[in-house]
Amino acid sequence: MSKLEYVRKMALMGDEAVAYAVKQADVDVIAAYPITPQTIIVERLSKYVADGELNASFIQAESEHSALSICIGSALAGARTFTSTASQGLALMHEVLYIASSMRAPIVMAIANRALNSPLNIHCDHSDIMGARDTGWIHLFANNVQQAYDLTLMAFKISEDPDLLIPVSVNLDGFILTHSIEPLEVLLDEEVHQFIPHEPYPHEIDFGNPLAYGVMALPDTYMEFKRQFQEAMLKVPEVFHKTTREFYTISGRTYKSLTSYFTEDAEAVVIALGSTVETLKYVARKFREKNIKVGVLGLTMYRPFPEKEIVKVLENVRCIAVLDRAYSYGGVGGPLYTDILASLYKNGMKPIVADFVYGLGGRDFKLTDSEEIFRKMMKAIECNGFERDIYWWGVKE
Amino acid sequence: MTTVEKYFKTISDVPVEDYFAPGHRLCAGCGASIAIKLAMKAIKSPTIVVNATGCIEVATSMFPYVSWRVPWVHVAFENTAAVASGISEGLKILNKKRGKIMYDVIAIGGDGGTFDIGLQALSGALERGHKMLYICYDNEAYMNTGVQRSGATPIGAVTTTSPAGEIIPGKRERKKDLIGIVAAHRIPYAATASISHPLDFINKVRKALEINGPTFIHVITPCTLGWRYPPSLTVKIARLAVETRYFPVFEVEDGRVKINIRVSRPKPLEEFLQVQGRFRHLLDDRNRDVLEALKKQVEENWNKLVKLEELGVYI
Numbered sequence: 001m002s003k004l005e006y007v008r009k010m011a012l013m014g015d016e017a018v019a020y021a022v023k024q025a026d027v028d029v030i031a032a033y034p035i036t037p038q039t040i041i042v043e044r045l046s047k048y049v050a051d052g053e054l055n056a057s058f059i060q061a062e063s064e065h066s067a068l069s070i071c072i073g074s075a076l077a078g079a080r081t082f083t084s085t086a087s088q089g090l091a092l093m094h095e096v097l098y099i100a101s102s103m104r105a106p107i108v109m110a111i112a113n114r115a116l117n118s119p120l121n122i123h124c125d126h127s128d129i130m131g132a133r134d135t136g137w138i139h140l141f142a143n144n145v146q147q148a149y150d151l152t153l154m155a156f157k158i159s160e161d162p163d164l165l166i167p168v169s170v171n172l173d174g175f176i177l178t179h180s181i182e183p184l185e186v187l188l189d190e191e192v193h194q195f196i197p198h199e200p201y202p203h204e205i206d207f208g209n210p211l212a213y214g215v216m217a218l219p220d221t222y223m224e225f226k227r228q229f230q231e232a233m234l235k236v237p238e239v240f241h242k243t244t245r246e247f248y249t250i251s252g253r254t255y256k257s258l259t260s261y262f263t264e265d266a267e268a269v270v271i272a273l274g275s276t277v278e279t280l281k282y283v284a285r286k287f288r289e290k291n292i293k294v295g296v297l298g299l300t301m302y303r304p305f306p307e308k309e310i311v312k313v314l315e316n317v318r319c320i321a322v323l324d325r326a327y328s329y330g331g332v333g334g335p336l337y338t339d340i341l342a343s344l345y346k347n348g349m350k351p352i353v354a355d356f357v358y359g360l361g362g363r364d365f366k367l368t369d370s371e372e373i374f375r376k377m378m379k380a381i382e383c384n385g386f387e388r389d390i391y392w393w394g395v396k397e
Numbered sequence: 398m399t400t401v402e403k404y405f406k407t408i409s410d411v412p413v414e415d416y417f418a419p420g421h422r423l424c425a426g427c428g429a430s431i432a433i434k435l436a437m438k439a440i441k442s443p444t445i446v447v448n449a450t451g452c453i454e455v456a457t458s459m460f461p462y463v464s465w466r467v468p469w470v471h472v473a474f475e476n477t478a479a480v481a482s483g484i485s486e487g488l489k490i491l492n493k494k495r496g497k498i499m500y501d502v503i504a505i506g507g508d509g510g511t512f513d514i515g516l517q518a519l520s521g522a523l524e525r526g527h528k529m530l531y532i533c534y535d536n537e538a539y540m541n542t543g544v545q546r547s548g549a550t551p552i553g554a555v556t557t558t559s560p561a562g563e564i565i566p567g568k569r570e571r572k573k574d575l576i577g578i579v580a581a582h583r584i585p586y587a588a589t590a591s592i593s594h595p596l597d598f599i600n601k602v603r604k605a606l607e608i609n610g611p612t613f614i615h616v617i618t619p620c621t622l623g624w625r626y627p628p629s630l631t632v633k634i635a636r637l638a639v640e641t642r643y644f645p646v647f648e649v650e651d652g653r654v655k656i657n658i659r660v661s662r663p664k665p666l667e668e669f670l671q672v673q674g675r676f677r678h679l680l681d682d683r684n685r686d687v688l689e690a691l692k693k694q695v696e697e698n699w700n701k702l703v704k705l706e707e708l709g710v711y712i
């Protein structure tokens with residue numbers, strides 16, 4: 001191995017990979033509060049700062065609410081800003097999440113997805129991020145450690161794009177990704193610096209030309225502020241694609257808003273978020289070997305929701321299983337399921353669809369679970385329907 | 398009087414320039430607006446203001462008009478000290494890494510946003526030691542939402558959530574010792590002030606801004622709406638608060654107390670109470686015990702300060 005190859009290859013936990021990306025991004029301010037399974041991210045970052053490897057202000061706030069509030073302040077001051085949390089911490093930030101996005105504060109936040117109390121549970125599910133779904137952030141999901149690293153780097157570029165200035169969350173499954181050591185390829189520091197150079201914040205604090213940030217608006221103007229924000233959101237896909245193309249030229253790794261696997265001629269497609277996509281891909285390959293036409297659709301970008309791309313992939317699909325690692329209690333189904341149903345309906349499509357609520361509080365989703373779901377889908381095609389619309393997969397009934 | 402009169406000796410030393418512009422929508426006779434106008438006279442270099450939700454924020458930033466001639470940020474109600482921390486640290490690291498200019502950071506919060514919901518964020522910021530000045534304007538209730546009780550409301554005062562009813566005579570609890578809590582963080586400088594003594598207040602603001610670390614000023618700002626008095630009496634009532642020892646004016650510098658306005662012959666507390674609708678029921682014989690309790694607390698607070706000053710100990 002040449003020296004160059006050596007520095008490009010690493011074996012890191014998901015949390016460490018995120019911290020490494022943040023260090024390479026030469027971030028200016030990190031404000032965070034510890035919570036499992038995110039702690040390793042902030043521990044590594046504080047060590048980088050203590051060792052002088054990263055010239056940044058590391059602030060351990062007295063709560064997540066304050067951590068994100070500090071981030072808004074530092075982002076408005078023009079500093080490249082990072083935070084990270086999970087579960088209860090994200091729930092505690094809730095109020096500030098809306099304000100960060102609507103004040104157009106470019107912030108990158110890694111979320112180590114974890115269940116919410118009660119009962120207390122520190123393991124993976126997506127209840128935390130789904131509660132923050134509509135807060136006006138761009139939400140990205142990593143399927144593996146490599147993606148957690150890559151998406152963190154890309155998140156800075158997307159968030160700081162002058163047309164957007166929208167905060168970005170990079171979601172990685174608690175423990176499954178945060179604490180799993182995987183081999184990955186990293187960029188060189190110089191490559192990262194060229195990819196995400198420090199640009200001044202377009203609405204910088206200026207004493208000579210003072211601006212007011214976060215004013216009050218009455219009913220005659222409030223709605224226009226919100227509409228402007230939605231218009232900025234509509235520009236995200238273009239910026240995302242521009243960013244992934246540029247990232248490809250330096251890394252050779254391709255990213256799209258969706259991960260489509262064997263979907264071209266698939267009769268049945270499973271849709272999921274996060275690390276489960278990898279499990280599903282593995283099982284789909286086995287089924288394909290037996291000529292069973294299944295496919296997998298993972299969403300790398302969950303907000304803004306890539307509706308057009310999704311319905312295009314699902315055009316000729318007869319049966320869809322949506323995997324939800326969260327639930328909308330008392331609602332129509334899981335959050336991803338309702339997003340998919342709405343997209344299908346809007347586009348006049350009526351395939352067979354069921355929701356599979358799975359993995360809450362870290363319940364394992366095994367290869368056999370995935371196999372069984374694929375088999376259920378084949379049966380649903382034969383019978384022209386599932387036995388249920390919503391399965392609580394693996395629950396002890 | 399041993400007021401701090403170092404930077405501005407007379408009122409003619411105070412700059413004419415106003416960074417807090419007129420035309421805002423605060424009530425006529427609003428004590429808080431006087432405090433902010435005075436505080437902004439003391440700025441010495443590029444400054445940014447961070448404002449908590451409350452009367453000052455709402456009435457000075459109604460889109461598309463603002464009353465601020467300095468950069469101004471409002472994020473939410475309880476996190477002003479945190480936002481100010483972020484701005485302070487962000488500017489500091491940018492100065493170090495990329496040579497950006499430094500700003501003074503002034504955070505402004507009401508008593509509700511400081512004594513109650515923002516206390517945690519304030520404590521965190523003071524403990525971490527960022528360079529910033531936090532000014533709490535204290536009108537002793539949540540005014541912006543219609544005069545509800547706060548941890549700053551004194552015993553006996555009537556608010557819309559501590560009304561004087563047939564069996565309960567207004568708020569039953571004592572006012573929180575905020576400056577005591579703040580001073581317990583051992584920050585370099587904490588002080589109280591009153592809008593009735595503008596030179597003392599302006600000098601304290603400037604003094605605080607000169608210090609490289611977290612500083613805090615607690616200023617009493619009567620509220621015509623919540624305290625129920627005619628707008629013309631605002632400054633007079635603020636002065637009575639000082640002269641009756643209801644609101645002692647002092648500094649805590651590096652942990653040592655110094656009383657700035659020594660009130661040797663205090664006026665009867667009734668003079669302060671009787672002009673305000675919120676206290677009128679306390680002058681009724683029925684509520685003599687509440688009045689006595691308030692008087693006792695005023696006396697205790699004063700005596701404590703005198704003792705602390707005499708002892709010269711660190712608090």
Ligand SMILES: Cc1ncc(C[n+]2csc(CCOP(=O)(O)OP(=O)(O)O)c2C)c(N)n1
Nearest residue numbers: 450451452474507508509510538539540541
């Ligand atoms: C989290 C949250 N809770 C409640 C409110 C409602 N609220 C807005 S201003 C305010 C009162 C502010 O009181 P204070 O800080 O004393 O300032 P004042 O209005 O007296 O100037 C309240 C309760 C809010 N904006 N945010």
Ligand code: SF4
Nearest residue numbers: 424427452620621622
């Ligand atoms: S309600 Fe009180 S604090 Fe609010 S603007 Fe009016 S006088 Fe000032």
Ligand SMILES: [Mg+2]
Nearest residue numbers: 507508538540
């Ligand atoms: Mg108040």
